[in-house]
Amino acid sequence: MPKDGIGASVKRKEDYRFITGQGAYTDDIDRPGQSYAVFVRSPHAHARIASVNTAAATAMPGVVKILTGADYAADGLGGLPCGWQVTGKDGPMVEPAHPPLVADCVRHVGDQVAVVIANSAAEARDAAEAVVVDYQPLPATASIETAMAAGAPQVHDEAPGNLCYDWEIGDKADVDAVFAGAHHVTRIELVNNRLVPNAIEPRAAIAEYDRATREYTLYTTSQNPHVIRLLMGAFVLQLPEHRLRVVAPDVGGGFGSKIFHYAEEAVLTWAAAKVARPIKWTAERSESFVTDAHGRDHVTIAELALDVDGKFLGLKVDTKANMGAYLSTFAPCVPTYLYATLLAGQYTTPKIWCGVQAVFTHTVPVDAYRGAGRPEATFVIERIVETAAREMGLDPAELRRRNFVPSDAFPYQTPVALVYDSGDYEGTLAAALAAADYDGFAARQAEAEARGKLRGIGLSAYIEACGIAPSAVAGSLGARAGLYECGEVRVHPTGSVTFFTGAHSHGQGHETTFAQIIAERLGVDIDAVEVVHGDTAKIPFGMGTYGSRSLAVGGSALSRALDKIETKAKRIAAHLMEASETDIEFSDGQFTVAGTDKSVGFGDVALTAYVPHNYPIEELEPGLDETAFYDPANFTFPAGCHVCEVEVDPETGRVEIVNFAASDDFGNVINPMIVEGQVHGGIVQGVGQALLEGCVYGEDGQLATGSYMDYTMPRADDVPSFAVSTRTTPCPHNPLGVKGCGEAGAIAAPAAVMNAVHHALGSRGVSRIDMPATPVRVWRALNAA
Amino acid sequence: MHNFTYHAANSVADAAAKVADGEDAVLMAGGMTLLPTLKQRLAQPSDIIDLAGVAGLSGIRVEGGTVTVGAMTTHDTVANSSEVAAAIPALAAVAGHIGDPQVRNRGTIGGSIANNDPAADYPAALVGLGATVCTNRREIAAGDFFTSMFETALDEGEIVTSVRFPAPETAAYMKFPNPASRYAIVGVFVARTTGGSVRVAVTGAAGCVYRETAMETALEGDFSPAALDGMTASADDLNEDIHASAEYRAHLVGVMARRAVAACG
């Protein structure tokens, strides 16, 4: 095996440019003759636009053009599309128009009304302030509760009661019957708090139009440039793909928020042809807060029925989900197919029902954020399981063990549609408990008590469905796109390799991980491999990076393309060595003939493919360049157990994480260093949700947490270091045996932290505290108990 | 931000003259509050008068029992001054917990107190230690200097030149930070003079730094955390926001005061 092959913690190939300041993020790019855009945005959550007066602004220095919602409407172009249709009990979801520039009615603070294009960003901003919009404010509704109340202000006329859909999975009567005979029923109510993704690179875009070739180019901060090209080209601006290039260069984090097709991308591309100059837009952070899709925002009531031995009999979950003011690209599937289908967790619960009502509010659209639906599901399951254990006087670890899907039961059909592929839940639980010294907790708790601190420990045994997704399954559930991935392996004449992938790396390290697979398979040096992503002009096609899919789906496409390369190369090698193809063996970059000492190197075969003087030209085309599209057979099911230990200062309510241990099963691991880094980052986003982050809207729809002054981003001193490890059950249905690791931390951590907090506070009579468990909330709960 | 005219002042008198000349001129010390405010377009001054080049405004002098800190002395300099650490360790500790390292590298004591943010740390130290603010025109007792939220006793064109701190017998500052902004939700500075008088100065809790006189009286009788048992601030007129209610702040004043007394040793 080459030293930089599969399983090695290879230092990242991409790091050199980042640590020397030579990354090329969208805002780092300047195009000749570039102008700058600033958007005029609604300060109101809901208002009718009586008029927009741009006369004074147009006359200001440096202004190139100002375009309004009326201009956009006059061109007869499309609205921003939704990529997933959910069909509820009463038919398809309500899908209101989502104009990139609003002409008549604004529906959230930040909704875009006009765009000012000027010679400099400062001039554009000065002029944007001079655009006079006559708003007639209307009543607004910002929360699920108020939006569903009788007489609530309506976000869209076509959605009475602000209901987008009312959807369910499972047979409710069947589940009710189980509850009637239960020994014990645990009931919890919880809020899954609304979060702002906050990739540290703000969104940005540059659009340009070449009149000579009639080609449009859009540079954008995207996790999936081909998806943007498809959505914007086909549905919004009606531009054919061959004249629309979308480039997602270095991207500074995404976490889901850069999946979606945003208004600014379409408006800039549309406007670029009008001004015949490149236009750049870069969000300010305060603008990101009111325009990037938010995450989570559920209110849930859940009930778990158990028998006398603590076996789970049934689970009932009733969830209300906030969609925001419009349907963002994948919003409808998040609280349904990415949430309710995960409610079996790691357990054999035989009967499950879940009802989901999605509602519109006058807030920023809500869509997938790291984990997307699966953190919400894990939080419901792991909070209710932990609560049931405490209520029944059982060790929470033991109650989980009694209900785990046993490791010999795979493939395992859950009652909520999914078939789990492989796993060892006892194994990851045991490893996490050992790493956390679970058995020594009582002594640590007593020691903390002597110091006046309340100590608690909490578990979260999570499962996720990743490797999104089998296209036929996704299509039957309402997806309007396939969810395969594409990869092209181009072997160059001298044996070096370029891999073109439809996945997109914005921190995940694909340039290294994919190169390791190629180095392993072809026996080439890792430095002889280049991974190219993020440009529709270079890569045949792609569905992008989200849902921990890059390795499971994009890596599988790579593996299939390498199979094709190997097959063709073997035929060439057989010809060179005058042997039968079936006798050719390939390892460590050498083709050999079984039972002989004949061999030829991979580089010689590559050269022969491009210089085919001695070549089976009648049977085989020259060249060594293969493309594969891989559509997964199933989701993958990473799973594991995270254990969190906290200390609460009862005088101030401050929660400190004193220990955090994780054991995860991601299937086979290509680069352990990168995998651990993904887990660390995910854990802190989960800790952020549990203790620090919460998006707060006033009832008037004004965002109270619109900057880092009020929205608490986790910082280095908010968290400890973590003890993370992996245990492997390979994925049985993809060629690499991999499952995906990007979201695990964010999925597992909130429940682990909150179970620990509830454990710590339980001795003081506190039974419910919502996320984020901020000091003031903890203090209040302690005083109310 | 909106544009303005920039002036580098070369003396206090020059700065004062330039402020007087400007239509709506403002002074800039470290700029750690002014520049973020301008970036948010919350202010639109015609002129900015930069004090960075004015000689004689930086530096620390310890004489007898008095520490004098020049107005343009950065928080980092105060935090790392061995002289301050020897004379008034609590003052170095306050400076060492203002903002983040980059703010401390540029932010100054003069700029901080002239801004009088209700959640800033220095006002508590000045009031707690009974400091004197020296300006180009006069000396002002700290208790008279901080008048209300973002307001001070400074007149138009009056420039802080230094702050004089008498060394206490013992002092300590305890801050409970806002988890997002890291400004004080509540900060309590407790100091006891060699004469036995006690000051308890509170920042973050109300619209302006103030003294908890009932706590001072209790501590003058018995300088121990136990003397404050059961004591909180009155929640009337305390700040209320998404991070802390008035009741919580009132409670925290008691907790931080007790911890500060304990830290006095």
Added chain:
Amino acid sequence: MPTVSMNVNGEAVSGEVEARTLLVQFLREQLRLTGTHVGCDTSQCGACVVHVNGVSAKSCTMLAVQCADAEVTTIEGLADGDDLHPMQEAFRDNHGLQCGFCTPGMIMSALDLARRNSTPSEQEVRDWLEGNICRCTGYHNIVKSIMAGARAMAAVRGG
């Protein structure tokens, strides 16, 4: 428009700026030193940290005109040709970066800590990073990188 002259990464530079031009804008837009980033508008994220006269500063919270005649060092000024600075090396060796956007600010901030304290503890590093936000790494490997980088710098000086 005012003209400002300063020394950036060892080279004398000057340019015409508006009074309101921030140092970070001057570096990125006029000098095209785009390694220094902007991640927020409230002076908190630290993606823009550079050194001004040897100490770390947020270049989004300084005017270019305030840096007249100053010595400014950016991330682009650390490596010596192909030889990385030990702190850069430490970030790569310890996987202290993922998307790379906060990284230049992290490294520039870390150098100011290492200048003061060549053997910082984990807690000292975490406290120091109050002004630097990372959304990818969970800080675990950044802390490791900085502890290793500071020690490597001391070893280079000592050797």
